[in-house]
Amino acid sequence: MTPCRPLHTAAALLTVGSLLVTFRTGVEEGTVVLAFGALVAVGELLSGPGLREAAPLGAAGGLSYALLGEHAGHPGHHGVAQVVSVVAAASLLGSVPHLARGQGPVLDRLVRRVLAVGFAAVCFQPLYNNGAFDRWRGPLYALVLLALLVLTVLCDAVIAAALAHSRTGWPFPPLLRDELRAVPGIGSAVCATGAVMALAVAVVGLWALPVFSVPLLLTQLSLRRYAAVRATNRQTIVSLARATEIAGYTPAGHARRVAALSQAVGRDLGLPEAELTVLEYAALMHDIGQLSLVDPVPAGATSGLPAAEQRRIALLGGAVVRQTGASAQVAAVVERQADPYPEQPPAARIVRVVNAYEEKVQGTGPGGPLTALEELRLGTGGEYAPEVVEALARVLSRDCLTLPKGG
Amino acid sequence: MEGVPARARGHVAGAALAALLCLSPLTTAPDTPWWAVALLAALYAAGEQIARRRFAGTFSPVLLAGAFLLPAPAAALVPLPGALCSYVDKGPVLLRRVWRAAQSALAVWAAAHVHGALGGPEAVAGSDVPYALLPAGAAVLVHCAVLAALDGGMFALAEGLPALKVCRGLFLRSLAPLAVHGLAGLMMAVLWRSPYGPVAALLVLFPMAVSWWVFAQYHRERAAHRATIRALVQAVDIKDGYTRGHSERVGQASVMIARELGMDESRVEVIRFAGILHDVGKLGVPTRLLRKDGPLTPEERRVIELHPEYGHEITRGISFLGEARSAILHHHERIDGSGYPYGLAGRQIPEPARVVAVADAFDAMTSTRSYSRARPVEVALAELERCAGTQFDPRMVTALVRVIGREGWHPRVTADEPPHTVPAPATAPERPGVTR
Numbered sequence: 001m002t003p004c005r006p007l008h009t010a011a012a013l014l015t016v017g018s019l020l021v022t023f024r025t026g027v028e029e030g031t032v033v034l035a036f037g038a039l040v041a042v043g044e045l046l047s048g049p050g051l052r053e054a055a056p057l058g059a060a061g062g063l064s065y066a067l068l069g070e071h072a073g074h075p076g077h078h079g080v081a082q083v084v085s086v087v088a089a090a091s092l093l094g095s096v097p098h099l100a101r102g103q104g105p106v107l108d109r110l111v112r113r114v115l116a117v118g119f120a121a122v123c124f125q126p127l128y129n130n131g132a133f134d135r136w137r138g139p140l141y142a143l144v145l146l147a148l149l150v151l152t153v154l155c156d157a158v159i160a161a162a163l164a165h166s167r168t169g170w171p172f173p174p175l176l177r178d179e180l181r182a183v184p185g186i187g188s189a190v191c192a193t194g195a196v197m198a199l200a201v202a203v204v205g206l207w208a209l210p211v212f213s214v215p216l217l218l219t220q221l222s223l224r225r226y227a228a229v230r231a232t233n234r235q236t237i238v239s240l241a242r243a244t245e246i247a248g249y250t251p252a253g254h255a256r257r258v259a260a261l262s263q264a265v266g267r268d269l270g271l272p273e274a275e276l277t278v279l280e281y282a283a284l285m286h287d288i289g290q291l292s293l294v295d296p297v298p299a300g301a302t303s304g305l306p307a308a309e310q311r312r313i314a315l316l317g318g319a320v321v322r323q324t325g326a327s328a329q330v331a332a333v334v335e336r337q338a339d340p341y342p343e344q345p346p347a348a349r350i351v352r353v354v355n356a357y358e359e360k361v362q363g364t365g366p367g368g369p370l371t372a373l374e375e376l377r378l379g380t381g382g383e384y385a386p387e388v389v390e391a392l393a394r395v396l397s398r399d400c401l402t403l404p405k406g407g
Numbered sequence: 408m409e410g411v412p413a414r415a416r417g418h419v420a421g422a423a424l425a426a427l428l429c430l431s432p433l434t435t436a437p438d439t440p441w442w443a444v445a446l447l448a449a450l451y452a453a454g455e456q457i458a459r460r461r462f463a464g465t466f467s468p469v470l471l472a473g474a475f476l477l478p479a480p481a482a483a484l485v486p487l488p489g490a491l492c493s494y495v496d497k498g499p500v501l502l503r504r505v506w507r508a509a510q511s512a513l514a515v516w517a518a519a520h521v522h523g524a525l526g527g528p529e530a531v532a533g534s535d536v537p538y539a540l541l542p543a544g545a546a547v548l549v550h551c552a553v554l555a556a557l558d559g560g561m562f563a564l565a566e567g568l569p570a571l572k573v574c575r576g577l578f579l580r581s582l583a584p585l586a587v588h589g590l591a592g593l594m595m596a597v598l599w600r601s602p603y604g605p606v607a608a609l610l611v612l613f614p615m616a617v618s619w620w621v622f623a624q625y626h627r628e629r630a631a632h633r634a635t636i637r638a639l640v641q642a643v644d645i646k647d648g649y650t651r652g653h654s655e656r657v658g659q660a661s662v663m664i665a666r667e668l669g670m671d672e673s674r675v676e677v678i679r680f681a682g683i684l685h686d687v688g689k690l691g692v693p694t695r696l697l698r699k700d701g702p703l704t705p706e707e708r709r710v711i712e713l714h715p716e717y718g719h720e721i722t723r724g725i726s727f728l729g730e731a732r733s734a735i736l737h738h739h740e741r742i743d744g745s746g747y748p749y750g751l752a753g754r755q756i757p758e759p760a761r762v763v764a765v766a767d768a769f770d771a772m773t774s775t776r777s778y779s780r781a782r783p784v785e786v787a788l789a790e791l792e793r794c795a796g797t798q799f800d801p802r803m804v805t806a807l808v809r810v811i812g813r814e815g816w817h818p819r820v821t822a823d824e825p826p827h828t829v830p831a832p833a834t835a836p837e838r839p840g841v842t843r
Contacts, residue, residue, distance in 0.1 A: 192614065215615055216614055288642065
């Protein structure tokens, strides 16, 4: 947990320093400060859990305040310290309910917000107050703002990846890649909205804020509903996976353990986030084809069956998965989990290896994991992909080779 | 072009003619800002190409920005290229495109006219924002009303629906999204006239695009969720040959009962899921038993009677089901207390379970199974009425009899099943279903 401290410390120092400066110099343009503060706080208050950009309204509000030059035609004087203090205070105020409920990594989001806004303000406010933008009037000014925001969003992606890395201990490059991949989507919209709000406030004054908040607020509500439906869909898939356990085809908790371990292995191999989701769903449902068997396989251990039988069960499972809303990729992974590894997609290789490991470890003593890994290594001739077995060994050694937790 | 009544074609021709009349002042107007018209039209056409295909919506902010920026005839020109090249998913292609073009042109023309009459252009040019909201709001209302009136007229002529009711429904449904688009359009117009120019105006479209995208994602995910529920049910089908389509039909009959009893929509939705998932616990019963042809031994019967508890257990993690899970657990209870698994009686049995029990028995009697032939609907209803008070809650039975007497029983056809429809009992008048 050590590497997360620098960023948290930097954010805390920046906030405290800004607050001290602001207290000494006093707040300028109270109404503007109040309006932007309220916008950021409301955006934070209404943020939903569990998504990459949970509070687009708060983020866009903060960025637009950092880039605020004029206000209804009059030049403004919002220094860096004031911008950072207002955004930090408002975000903190807005996330009190979330902090109280202990929902998700709220603290990380605050750190991210303060650092990103600080970056944008440091780039913009001193230059603006020195009159450096006087030469760039009109459309050029709009483009400069946009360019600044693009820089800010890139910087924000790096911060987010670093925070996620320190929180979870997953490798940094894939995390950064996922963050950067999200930039053209919601990131660019937040960025454009921040720029356009700053410009609109410069033209028409604070009336621009409520007008722009409406579409962003709708986006935020849709995002929440989206997250809710996604969660119920996931719950349903987990239940579908538990059906084989209740029917006595597989040991209790098997699907969940295979899913968790597969994700850890996938992360170790640097799979992108979208593929990790596919991997999780496929691992949860990998045994669904067994429901069509008239009699259960002993202990659900398909890895001991003849290859043709394994493949038949895999195909039946794929047919069920195709009916679910999960993407066709998931069905393909389930279908091909019993193929020889050179023909498999990466996710199917992982599911096969982890499933075999899980089945071999079941009911063995303390030496079980080592023996099972050894057997998998010997079997890498055609069934198990060697690089996946090595990744599994790395993941297991990180977790001190404990037996998987019971379900 | 078959299947389009002549009246509807006349309606399209009339609208097109009116649109051309609106555009005619352009030929004599000296100071039309052609480059602004061209830019907005290109933007609208591009947006329409993406929006119609991906999100099934119209790119209204650009149209409304045009109405706020340009004189009425020039604003009416903006939607034409986009609408004439728009994506049409079913024929007649040319007629639909002309219709869309004429409709949008008329609506935008009316909006621009109202906006101009209320002094909107001056307010936009002077960035006089609280005041500019008034003409813009009026323009959005008129835009929405013209669209609703034209569409409502089309439905009335082509499909014989009541014109006034349809118009009102269309107006109310599209007003809220159009109001949001109007706000975005107004901001575009103000920024366009500001020193920052059209570049800044284009930035307004980003947040709008994201809000569409998120909305589309939400709908996709919701469809995915429905599919997952269906998969849970089809997993039962894999094990148990004869219940094909049974779960869907029980869901449908449960919804009919729940609506007849006047339950609110969210509760009806819960009962639909309860009906669809009521037998999901059969996943836990050995396949050999479910597929057994001969009579069951008492031991085997006891194993099969575990399925409500298995279902309750399987659905434990699905939080949105809430009360529906009680229906899965208790749908084999009987009102006199002789059912299973707990032997609850009367009002101890949760309401959704009493609904699903009646729907389940009704569908079991009216569909063909390996051990029995389907019985006619009247016979099944009479049988239900006979058992009301001992096996079933009389309230639910009465509701089902009433709603089937009125609407008939039209089980929804699943993909892998031949269609079959059972008409309503001859004694009750049947109401023709409106299919739309």
